[in-house]
Amino acid sequence: MKKISLIFICIFFFGNVSCVDRSVEIVFHKSHEPKKAEAPFSDVVEANGFLFLSGQVGMNHKSRTLVEGGIEAETKQCIENIKAVLEHHDSSLDKVVKCTVILKDINDFGTFNEIYKGYFPKKPARTTFAASGLAVGAHIEIDVIAAK
Secondary structure, three states, X not given: OHHHHHHHHHHHHHHHHHXXXXXXXXXXEOXXXXXXXXXXXXXXXXXXXXXXXXXXXXXXXXXXEEOOOHHHHHHHHHHHHHHXXXXXXXXXXXXXXXXXXXXXXXXXXXXXXXXXHHHOOOOOEEEEEEOOOOHHHOOEEEEEEEEO
């Protein structure tokens, strides 16, 4: 009798759990920048209360060119670009929970880190690595995940 009761409880529990609607609405946002309207990726994907941003480089979005000044200037511009995208989607830098940072040269880590600390005092989780080349010849690229 105990086995039958246990089987009944398992069927009831797992049957009800599997009937719960777990669908998540996923929104693939088009870029708010007209010059990026035809890009083969979304600037932001929204799912389950989070914003997943595509990587940003230190590009002036008005001129569509990298800012001058190397890693320092590009890091500042890169984070300002992230800030602008987050604000466009009703979020902010203080809601960033995860950053992925790609440096062209790992020797730029110290310089980058000093600038980064000024923008992210809450210390989101972070991964940092170097790559042999980045889009448009950038010195840095950062993508983030932020709460909405």
